[in-house]
Amino acid sequence: MFLSEFTENQPALFQGVEKQHHKKLFATGQRIELGVKENLFQEGECAQKCFLVLSGNLKLTKLSDQGKEIIIRYIGPSEMAAIISVMKEKTYPVTAVAIKPTEIIAWKRDAFRHLMYQYPDIALNMLDMVIDRIGDVQHRYFELSCEMVEQRIARTLIRLSQQAGKNVQDGIYIDMPLTRQDIADFCGTTIYTASRLLNMWQKRGLIQCSRKSLTIMDLLMVIKIAESHGEQLEQNSYSA
Amino acid sequence: MFLSEFTENQPALFQGVEKQHHKKLFATGQRIELGVKENLFQEGECAQKCFLVLSGNLKLTKLSDQGKEIIIRYIGPSEMAAIISVMKEKTYPVTAVAIKPTEIIAWKRDAFRHLMYQYPDIALNMLDMVIDRIGDVQHRYFELSCEMVEQRIARTLIRLSQQAGKNVQDGIYIDMPLTRQDIADFCGTTIYTASRLLNMWQKRGLIQCSRKSLTIMDLLMVIKIAESHGEQLEQNSYSA
DNA sequence: CGCTCTATTGATAAACCTCAAATACAGTGG
DNA sequence: CCACTGTATTTGAGGTTTATCAATAGAGCG
Secondary structure, three states, rough: OHHHHHHHHOEEEEEEHHHHHEEEEEEOEEEEOOOOOOHHHOOOOHEEEEEEEOOOEEEEEOOOOOOOEEEEEEOOOOOOEEEHHHOOOOOOOOOEOOOOOOOEEEEEHHHHHHHHHHHHHHHHHHHHHOOOOOOHHHHHHHHHHHOHHHHHHHHHHHHHHHHHHHOOOOEEOOOOOOHHHHHHHHHHHOOOHHHOOOOOOHOOEEEEOOOOEEEEEOOOHHHHHHHHHOOOOOEEEEEE | OOOHHHHHHOHHHHHHHHEEEEEEEEEOOOEEEEEOOHHHOOOOOHHOOEEEEEEOOEEEEEOOOOOOOOEEEEOOOEEEEEEHHHHHHOOOEEEEHHHHOOOEEEEEEHHHHHHHHHHHHHHHHHHHHHHHHHHHHHHHHHHHHHHHHHHHHHHHHHHHHHHHEEEEEEEEEOOOOHHHHHHHHHHHOHHHHHHHHHHHHHHOOEEEEOOOOEEEEOHHHHHHHHOOOOOOOOOOOOOO
16 A cells, blocks of 8 residues: 555655645545546645545546446545646546545645655655556456456456455455446446346356345356356356 | 656756666567566566657557457657556566667666656656556547447547658658558457448548558548547448 | 468358336335 | 335347458568
């Protein structure tokens, strides 16, 4: 984790950081238009901020021209977002939605830039983080480009389980409120296809899902599907 | 452009940079496995490098498990690549192919990291650059997710014309050797579909293409296709 | 002028989206 | 606790886009 690492190594530096941030709490469902200058946390004076999630989860989404919502990623505790606000003048249309009560701290653009100038460690940490991000997006680009829906949904489940999975008696429970629409939007398919596949997997005992919960019972099998090179495992997916 | 900006503002700093880089020339078709430690520019001692293109063009690609090639991006003069090598220990499987004779300068991992520590401007410039990159990938992720092949190919042409376009008498000539396969790989379709569409556009006078050259005659119309919300302009694409 | 590699073109089929309709569910107020 | 209502999900049928396959044609090269 970026910040804690940093603060552990150099507690003195964090004093300065501490002074310049703002704490905020968002209720479930609350939306923050990251792209709108005047709207970022409702503080007109200096809206260009980046932030760190302390607790809860945010969903970062973007709306296409045709009204289709795409989920960029989910972020949870210890993850940062909106670094772009710090580096770029121009705004860009991304929305963050709290899917749980979420606590964040934010830095103003100039304060954060100043910090990075003053303490190159911060800049390098940011760079490191942003490069991880590129890896992620690029990987998902690949999946979309090469893989079939079945594999992509499987990967989505794996991804979610890595980020918000909790070991429970009968598998890995994904501790986030997710709709079918969310899952579909996260891997570039439709709610219908997602529904069909999830139900099939449930029948086969791979997962256990209801409206509000999702548990992976057989992770190995899900991984197998994600990594199958497109060939059908067992029966045809769309039959039965 | 990152480096020139930097050198103009602080010529003294560049002296240090100058000393620590390596110049290399690649012939057309030469491949560089960026992911293989021992192979990056054939200098085993310290393979983790990032580089800047001085002249020519490189194609950055990644091979999928199923053998499908995906083009990550093309880079030309003044663009950097492989920053990931500087920030991450782990290697990752990307290949750069020179599609023209290409001259680059490279920095060793440690040298570049040191530079960034010493001169935060460099780190911030890198951060800025990497964030631009995220924007690009993310945008292409969107396109793949929401748009039809026709629009994506149109966007690819626009993108290429922005990067390597030269104004000529009858349009914008794209100054890069591109095969149909390249165009297909760049926007996530097949050579067949790309061929069909390009030929159709040629018949309609939008572009002029042969095996080795590609000229956009009617950029406005290409933009219109790229931004059409999926509805057919004129006849059905696959007929005629 | 054969040989190889790339491009074209037609036919076919697969994957998946779209639409419509039915059903299940969660929350709410009585 | 139950009926009610609005939303989320499921499911089927049909259609579209685009990949795949196969075969041919063309370009460049020694």
